[in-house]
Amino acid sequence: MKKMKSLLIAAVVFFGVSQTNVMAQSKTAHIDVQELMAQMPDMKNADATLKKLSEGYEKDYGNMITEYQNKMKKYQDESATASDAINKTRIDELESIQQRIQQFQTTAQQDIQKKQVDLTKPIFEKTRLSIQKVARAKGFEYVLDSSIGSGVIMADGPNLLDDVKKDLGIK
Numbered sequence: 521m522k523k524m525k526s527l528l529i530a531a532v533v534f535f536g537v538s539q540t541n542v543m544a545q546s547k548t549a550h551i552d553v554q555e556l557m558a559q560m561p562d563m564k565n566a567d568a569t570l571k572k573l574s575e576g577y578e579k580d581y582g583n584m585i586t587e588y589q590n591k592m593k594k595y596q597d598e599s600a601t602a603s604d605a606i607n608k609t610r611i612d613e614l615e616s617i618q619q620r621i622q623q624f625q626t627t628a629q630q631d632i633q634k635k636q637v638d639l640t641k642p643i644f645e646k647t648r649l650s651i652q653k654v655a656r657a658k659g660f661e662y663v664l665d666s667s668i669g670s671g672v673i674m675a676d677g678p679n680l681l682d683d684v685k686k687d688l689g690i691k
Contacts, residue, residue, distance in 0.1 A: 549660045549678040554667040556681055557640075557647055559690050566639035573635055577628040584624060588617045646688070654683045 557563050595610040602610075655663045663680060664670075685691075 547660045548662040548664065549655060549658070549680050550664040550666040551651060551680040551684060552667050553647060553651075553665045553670075556684060556688075556690075557643060559685065560643060560647070560688065561690070562643045562646070563640070566636075566643060569639060570632065570636055574632060577632070581621070581624060581628070584617070584621050588614065588621065591617065647684075650684050650687045651680065654680055654687050658683070 591610065591614055595607070595614065599607050599610075651663055658678075658680070660678070660680075666679075
């Protein structure tokens with residue numbers, strides 16, 4: 521019984537020490553993916569495309585609001601002297617414009633989000649592949665994303681940002 525206890529303790533110590541050695545031998549690096557992507561020319565082009573798209577939607581939205589305001593003013597100015605049928609028609613028209621504005625806002629927001637995903641997905645994939653390439657070349661087993669909000673509290677190991685930027689051709 522005493523031998524069994526000694527063997528069990530020895531096994532626990534042996535496996536504990538060997539696992540610690542394995543963990544100590546793991547090479548870990550970090551990179552701020554958000555910072556990297558913000559510096560990529562592809563991302564700057566994507567941002568410019570999204571800005572242009574948003575501005576177009578804002579212009580259309582502004583035109584719809586102006587149309588609504590003009591019709592509302594006309595209704596308010598003439599409602600006292602207009603017939604009930606005309607007032608009813610104008611109220612229906614104003615409600616219709618409000619619904620179109622709400623639908624436009626929803627559709628525009630969805631279109632912008634979809635376009636953002638469509639534009640950034642290939643950029644992120646390019647970034648991911650480059651990070652993997654550089655990490656493997658440098659012998660790292662793990663790479664942590666040290667972007668703000670990524671969950672990494674401290675990243676004190678090697679930073680791959682400059683090497684990945686070099687691989688991507690970013691100065």
